[in-house]
Amino acid sequence: MPSLCLMLVALASVPSAQEVLPMPPPPPGMRLLDTEDKKLLAGSAAQGEEGTASAPAPAGADAPEGTEPEEANEEVESESAELEELRALEGAALDPGARPNAQVLQSLRRLGIANPLRLRMMDVLEEPTLRDDDTPPELPLIRDLANFDVRQLQDRYDIPVEMQPLVAQYIQFFQGPGRKWFRKWVSRSTRYMPMMQPILEAKGLPRDTVYLAMIESGFSAHAYSWAHAAGPWQFIPSTGREYGLRQDFWVDERRDPVKATHAAANYLKALHKDLGHWYLAWAGYNTGGGRVRRMMDRHGTSNFWELCEEKGFAKETQHYVPKLIAAALISKNPGAFGFREEEFEYEEALAFDEVKLVDAMDLDVIARAAGVSVKDVHDLNPELKRWCTPPASEKSPYLLRLPKGSAEKFAENIKQLAPQERLTFRIHKVRRGDTLSQIAGAYGSAPEAILQFNRLKSARALRINAELAIPVPAGKGGGAALERKVAQARRSGVTALRPEEEIPAGTPRAPVATGPIKTEVIGGRTRVIYGVQEGDSLWAIAQRFNVTVEDLRSWNSLPRRKRGLKVGTVIQVWPGAAPAVVERSGTVVAAREQPAPALAPAPAPAKAGRAAVHTLAAGETLWSVAQRYGVSVEDIKRWNNIKDHRAVPAGKQLTVTAP
Known part of the structure; x- marks a missing residue:
C-alpha cells in the first residue's frame, strides 16, 4: 500500500544508532518508493505554503550548537511543518475507513492540484469529495470576470x-x-x-x-x-x-x-x-x-x-x-x-457514535458519562429542543449521537449512575394564571431548571396551553441533582424572576403608550401633557406613568361611558415625579420635549370613593392586584400581614390602599 511507503519514508528520515531489521517484502501489487518518489516527497515538504514566513527566534532562545539561531529556527520549523503534513497524510492513508479531517484537506490543498504526490494520495484516500478538482489544472486568478x-x-x-x-x-x-x-x-x-x-x-x-x-x-x-x-x-x-x-x-x-x-x-x-x-x-x-x-x-x-x-x-x-x-x-x-x-478555517468532518437510550435523559448527565462537553452533545444532536432527550423505551429507543470513540465509555458509566444522581421529567400544560414559581413549587422543581430545560429566556414567555418539561429528582435524595442543575443554569446565565415580579400566563398585555410628552412644573408638582397615538388606551397610558385609569378619568373629566380615545387628544397626567425642568423664583424656565421613557414611579394619591378592599379571585395574583390599584406587591403584603404571597387563597379580602 502507498500508505506503508509513506510510513517507511517517515521512519527512514529518523536516524538511529541501532541496526534496523531487514525490511519484509512488499505485498503483491505494491511497489516501494523509488528515488523519484523520495525526491518528490522531500520537495513537496520543502516547498511549504506560499505567502508564509518563518517566525523569528524568541529573545534569549538557545540555538543548537554550531548553528546560528535564525538558521536553526528555519530548519526546525521546516521540519516540523513537513512532519506535521506527513503525519496528517499518513494517518488518513493508514485508516482507509476514516473520513479525512480538516487538517488533511488543508495539507492536500497546500500540495497543489497538479502535484504528483497529491494525485497519489488521492489514489490512497479514494475520497470522491477530494478528487472532484484534482484532475484539471489550477486556474489562475480571474481578473476580467x-x-x-x-x-x-x-x-x-x-x-x-x-x-x-x-x-x-x-x-x-x-x-x-x-x-x-x-x-x-x-x-x-x-x-x-x-x-x-x-x-x-x-x-x-x-x-x-x-x-x-x-x-x-x-x-x-x-x-x-x-x-x-x-x-x-x-x-x-x-x-x-x-x-x-x-x-x-x-x-x-x-x-x-x-x-x-x-x-x-x-x-x-x-x-x-x-x-x-x-x-x-x-x-x-x-x-x-x-x-x-x-x-x-x-x-x-x-x-x-x-x-x-x-x-x-x-x-x-x-x-x-x-x-x-x-x-x-x-x-x-x-x-x-x-x-x-x-x-478559511476548515472544520472537522462530521463523525460520531450512536447510542440507544430507553428513557429521557438529562444532557448534562449524558456528557459527564461520556466524558465530553455538553456543547459536543448539542452540536451532534441539533434536533433536540429541550435540555434532555425525548421519552423512549426498549421497543422504541432514541438514537443519540456522541463524539467518535465515546460510546463505550458512556455505556460503562451510565450503568453505574445512581438513581438519585439523575433527573426525570414531567409534562405540564400551562393554564391561565400559572406562574413559573407556582409550577416549580407544584412539582418540587426549580424555576431556573425549568427555564434551562425548555430553553426559555424568561418566565414572561409562558403561554397558555404551551407544554413545559419539568425536571424532577428521579428518586429519594435526588435533591442534589436538582441543585446541580440550578447551579449549572445560573452559570450559563439563566435567571428567574422573583415571584412578585412574575406575570401570570394569559395576563392581557396592551401596547405601552409611546406618544410624545411635554412636562411642566405647576405648584411644585410635575404635570405631563401626553398626545394620544393610534392604538393607545387609558390602560396603556396609566401603565406608562404608573397611575390608575380612574386617576386619568378624574384629571381629564372623562366620563365612564367614554371608552375610546381620539388620536391627537391631549391627556394631562400627574405622575408625582420630581420636576422635569429647572425652576427659578417659582417661574418655569422652559418646558421640554421628552422622547418617551416612563417617568420615575410614584404611588398614586388616595382618593375618596376608591375601593379599599379587593376580594382575590381564582387565578389572580398579588402582582395583578397591585397593577390594578397602582400600588406595589410589597405594599399589599405589608398592609395585609402576608408573609408568603403563594399562600394567599382565592376569596381572601385584601386591603389595597394605605391605612
Whole structure:
C-alpha cells in the first residue's frame, strides 16, 4: 500500500544508532518508493505554503550548537511543518475507513492540484469529495470576470453552471461585502459535505446539489428564517412533515443534517422529475413547484432565464439560481476568484457514535458519562429542543449521537449512575394564571431548571396551553441533582424572576403608550401633557406613568361611558415625579420635549370613593392586584400581614390602599 511507503519514508528520515531489521517484502501489487518518489516527497515538504514566513527566534532562545539561531529556527520549523503534513497524510492513508479531517484537506490543498504526490494520495484516500478538482489544472486568478469563459470550469461540476449577469454580480458580492460570511460557509462546508454528498448521490442527485444547502443556511443546523424555515436545508414546517421530518415538543428533525439531507434529496428529486431541469427544481425549492409549473405553462417555456424576464417570480427566486451557481464556482476554485487558503478555517468532518437510550435523559448527565462537553452533545444532536432527550423505551429507543470513540465509555458509566444522581421529567400544560414559581413549587422543581430545560429566556414567555418539561429528582435524595442543575443554569446565565415580579400566563398585555410628552412644573408638582397615538388606551397610558385609569378619568373629566380615545387628544397626567425642568423664583424656565421613557414611579394619591378592599379571585395574583390599584406587591403584603404571597387563597379580602 502507498500508505506503508509513506510510513517507511517517515521512519527512514529518523536516524538511529541501532541496526534496523531487514525490511519484509512488499505485498503483491505494491511497489516501494523509488528515488523519484523520495525526491518528490522531500520537495513537496520543502516547498511549504506560499505567502508564509518563518517566525523569528524568541529573545534569549538557545540555538543548537554550531548553528546560528535564525538558521536553526528555519530548519526546525521546516521540519516540523513537513512532519506535521506527513503525519496528517499518513494517518488518513493508514485508516482507509476514516473520513479525512480538516487538517488533511488543508495539507492536500497546500500540495497543489497538479502535484504528483497529491494525485497519489488521492489514489490512497479514494475520497470522491477530494478528487472532484484534482484532475484539471489550477486556474489562475480571474481578473476580467465579464469576459471569463465559464466553459473552462463546466467539466468540474455535475450541475449546470453558466455565467449570467446575476451570477457575476453574486461572485462580486461574495468577493466583497459578503466575503466574511462566504469564508464561514466554506470553512463549515468541510464538516457537512463529506456526509451530505454521498446521500445526494445515492438518491440519484448531482453531488454538487450540496451548494443549495450552502446558500440556504451556510451549512448551519440552527439557521431559522422569518418564514419559520429551519435547519441546513431550511424546510418550512409543512414541507418538513410531508417529507418525514418529525417536529414536536421534543425534537425538530429539520435541524438534523443527516435526516434533513435525506428529506431534501427526496424533495429535490420530485421537483426535478416534475419540472425537468435543475434550475427549475432549485427555483421550485425556493418558491414552490406549483408556482414554477404555472409560470412554465403560462409563458410556454422551460428556460429559467426567460421565465425570470417575465412577471411572476419574486426577486428572491430570480436571484436564487444565480446565487447557487456563484457559490459553487467560488467554492471549488477559491484561488481563481481571489480567495487565499489562509482565509478559511476548515472544520472537522462530521463523525460520531450512536447510542440507544430507553428513557429521557438529562444532557448534562449524558456528557459527564461520556466524558465530553455538553456543547459536543448539542452540536451532534441539533434536533433536540429541550435540555434532555425525548421519552423512549426498549421497543422504541432514541438514537443519540456522541463524539467518535465515546460510546463505550458512556455505556460503562451510565450503568453505574445512581438513581438519585439523575433527573426525570414531567409534562405540564400551562393554564391561565400559572406562574413559573407556582409550577416549580407544584412539582418540587426549580424555576431556573425549568427555564434551562425548555430553553426559555424568561418566565414572561409562558403561554397558555404551551407544554413545559419539568425536571424532577428521579428518586429519594435526588435533591442534589436538582441543585446541580440550578447551579449549572445560573452559570450559563439563566435567571428567574422573583415571584412578585412574575406575570401570570394569559395576563392581557396592551401596547405601552409611546406618544410624545411635554412636562411642566405647576405648584411644585410635575404635570405631563401626553398626545394620544393610534392604538393607545387609558390602560396603556396609566401603565406608562404608573397611575390608575380612574386617576386619568378624574384629571381629564372623562366620563365612564367614554371608552375610546381620539388620536391627537391631549391627556394631562400627574405622575408625582420630581420636576422635569429647572425652576427659578417659582417661574418655569422652559418646558421640554421628552422622547418617551416612563417617568420615575410614584404611588398614586388616595382618593375618596376608591375601593379599599379587593376580594382575590381564582387565578389572580398579588402582582395583578397591585397593577390594578397602582400600588406595589410589597405594599399589599405589608398592609395585609402576608408573609408568603403563594399562600394567599382565592376569596381572601385584601386591603389595597394605605391605612
